[in-house]
Amino acid sequence: MVLDNLGSSLRGTLNDLRGKSRLSEEDVQGVVKEIQRSLLQADVDVDLVMELSDSIKSRALEEDPPAGTTARDHVLRIVYEELVDLVGESTDLPLEPQTIVLAGLQGSGKTTTAAKMAWWFSKKGLRPAIIQTDTFRPGAYEQARQMAERAEVSFYGDPDEEDPVEIARKGLEETKEADVRIVDTAGRSGLNEELVEELKQIESFVNPDRNLLVLDAAIGQGAKDQAKAFGDAVGIDGVVITKLDGTAKGGGALAAVDQTNSTIAFLGTGETVQDVERFEPDGFISRLLGMGDLKQLAERVERAMEESAEEEEDWDPEDLMEGTFTLKDMRKQMRAMNRMGPLDQVMDMIPGLGGGIRDQLPDDAMDVTQERMQDFDVVMDSMTEDELENPRSVSAERVRRIARGSGTSEERVRELLEQHKMMERMLKQFQGMGDADMQRMMKQMEGGGGGGGMGGMGPFGD
Numbered sequence: 001m002v003l004d005n006l007g008s009s010l011r012g013t014l015n016d017l018r019g020k021s022r023l024s025e026e027d028v029q030g031v032v033k034e035i036q037r038s039l040l041q042a043d044v045d046v047d048l049v050m051e052l053s054d055s056i057k058s059r060a061l062e063e064d065p066p067a068g069t070t071a072r073d074h075v076l077r078i079v080y081e082e083l084v085d086l087v088g089e090s091t092d093l094p095l096e097p098q099t100i101v102l103a104g105l106q107g108s109g110k111t112t113t114a115a116k117m118a119w120w121f122s123k124k125g126l127r128p129a130i131i132q133t134d135t136f137r138p139g140a141y142e143q144a145r146q147m148a149e150r151a152e153v154s155f156y157g158d159p160d161e162e163d164p165v166e167i168a169r170k171g172l173e174e175t176k177e178a179d180v181r182i183v184d185t186a187g188r189s190g191l192n193e194e195l196v197e198e199l200k201q202i203e204s205f206v207n208p209d210r211n212l213l214v215l216d217a218a219i220g221q222g223a224k225d226q227a228k229a230f231g232d233a234v235g236i237d238g239v240v241i242t243k244l245d246g247t248a249k250g251g252g253a254l255a256a257v258d259q260t261n262s263t264i265a266f267l268g269t270g271e272t273v274q275d276v277e278r279f280e281p282d283g284f285i286s287r288l289l290g291m292g293d294l295k296q297l298a299e300r301v302e303r304a305m306e307e308s309a310e311e312e313e314d315w316d317p318e319d320l321m322e323g324t325f326t327l328k329d330m331r332k333q334m335r336a337m338n339r340m341g342p343l344d345q346v347m348d349m350i351p352g353l354g355g356g357i358r359d360q361l362p363d364d365a366m367d368v369t370q371e372r373m374q375d376f377d378v379v380m381d382s383m384t385e386d387e388l389e390n391p392r393s394v395s396a397e398r399v400r401r402i403a404r405g406s407g408t409s410e411e412r413v414r415e416l417l418e419q420h421k422m423m424e425r426m427l428k429q430f431q432g433m434g435d436a437d438m439q440r441m442m443k444q445m446e447g448g449g450g451g452g453g454m455g456g457m458g459p460f461g462d
Contacts, residue, residue: 014079017072028060031075042251043220048086048259056082076289083285088258090279091238091265093210095124099172099181101206102240103199103230104214106187109242111140113214113268114184115147116276117240120266121180122153129178131171132157133164133202136186144184151273154178165201172206183208191226196233203234210237212265217244220252227260242268245275325424327388327416331380333423334373375408376416382406391420 013034017027032053039049056078065074100117102110111134118128130148132155134140141159148155156171168183175181183206188195203211213236215223223239230236239257244250244267257264264279380388382405387394394402394417403410 014072014076017075018070020071023060023071023075025061027071028057028075031060031079032057035079039251039255043249043253044086044251044255045221045224045259048255052082052086080285080289083288084281086258087254087264087281087284089263090281091210091212091263093238093265093278095121095126097126097179098209099183099206100210100212101183101185101199101203101208102212102214103185103234103236104187105191105226106137106189108187108214108216109268110134110184110187110214111144111147112271112273113240113242113266113276114144114182115151115153115273116268117266118148118153118180118182119151119273120276120278122151126179127154127177128180128182129154129156129175131155131168131175131181131183133167133171133183134186135162135164135167136188140184140186147273164198165205168202168206191229191233199234211235212238212240213262214240214242215253215257217241217250217253220249221256223253224256224259227257227262231260231262236262238263238265240264240266240268241279245269325420327380327383327391327420330420330423331377334376372412372415375412376419379403379406379408379413379416391417 013031016030017023020027035056036049036053039052040046056075059078059082060075063074063078065071069077102114104110111132114130114132118130121128130144130151130153132141132144134144141157144157145155154175156167156174158167158170161167161170164186171183172181183202185199185202186195211234213227213230215226219226223241227236227239239262241250241253241257241264254264264281267277267279267284269275269277379402382402383394387398387402394413399410399413399417402413406413
């Protein structure tokens with residue numbers, strides 16, 4: 001996730017405060033210096049960094065921690081609140097029929113964003129459609145058509161029409177049954193008169209409910225000038241920041257947007273249509289500080305389970321709470337996990353896992369884990385129905401046969417069997433729980449009551 005370096009360095013600094021009941025000025029200065037260094041590396045404006053760090057320092061030294069709150073948790077809460085304020089609010093985007101125009105420079109990721117947003121709205125129960133009006137960039141029509149197909153949403157474009165306003169007119173007619181219509185516009189290498197005029201014509205004809213500006217995260221502090229320029233030209237109601245998975249300048253873009261009159265609507269975090277999330281400042285900063293994001297995690301779990309149920313009509317995840325746990329069940333769970341997105345993103349959302357534990361893992365640990373899951377799938381393809389139903393029946397001789405048949409190692413086959421045993425043991429613990437036990441466990445995960453759980457919102461005593 002963007003700003004990972006900021007998150008890990010802050011967590012390390014805050015962990016140095018563990019066990020302290022009072023903070024010295026030297027302790028606070030150490031935290032503030034780390035924040036300054038990390039934010040500057042993330043390309044946040046210098047004046048903004050100094051303003052933020054001064055505020056954190058004065059609050060940490062002047063405010064008394066609430067009763068029962070440690071010095072570390074008190075500082076953590078202050079840092080959390082100040083960073084949430086720094087990145088600003090989320091764009092108001094109701095789940096209702098609307099028309100949205102996307103603007104932005106060439107290469108910012110508008111076409112991909114259109115498909116991602118359409119996919120997101122479709123998962124919220126609305127019927128979206130994409131209207132491609134870019135007649136400037138070669139291949140824009142074909143890319144948009146393919147992306148809409150991947151998102152499984154309606155699409156309109158006309159590669160033979162040269163007038164973008166005419167395409168918009170026909171597109172609105174052809175997609176009148178859609179709830180949400182997303183109009184993708186052309187870009188240029190810079191905001192010139194030609195682009196401004198084209199945007200004004202489309203905006204005037206379409207009369208959208210919202211204009212969203214698409215910004216590449218790598219633009220850093222330049223996001224402020226670009227948001228202002230587009231805002232002056234056609235008016236901007238919100239911003240989508242793309243490519244947050246691969247830039248150290250994302251902090252500059254996030255903070256710069258808040259310095260204009262704009263807010264952030266969506267974050268693009270990868271290349272597939274599913275790699276998008278609604279910007280929620282509290283959840284975003286919570287993940288950054290290693291406190292998880294249960295709301296975002298719950299959304300992904302629900303979506304993955306729904307998609308699994310659609311493909312596996314004979315499988316209900318709740319059935320796992322009863323009966324025998326087979327390798328077939330394990331495979332279905334693994335596929336559901338894959339639908340939740342990259343493992344490192346999922347771990348960021350789990351209180352206690354996204355922070356300190358992840359910091360201790362090698363950089364490629366998540367890639368290895370994903371590769372191993374893929375290997376497990378291949379191994380299971382080489383197993384008989386009886387072996388899938390009764391993994392304990394797999395002898396050493398069968399391990400050798402399965403390894404040869406799957407083209408993997410015997411060690412990988414044994415890893416699969418061991419992983420199954422571990423998951424089976426864990427499931428049996430859940431099966432023995434009553435409702436009260438489950439509620440108590442969830443409260444611990446959220447850290448309810450003073451941070452004694454897994455590092456969720458507990459440090460704030462909320």
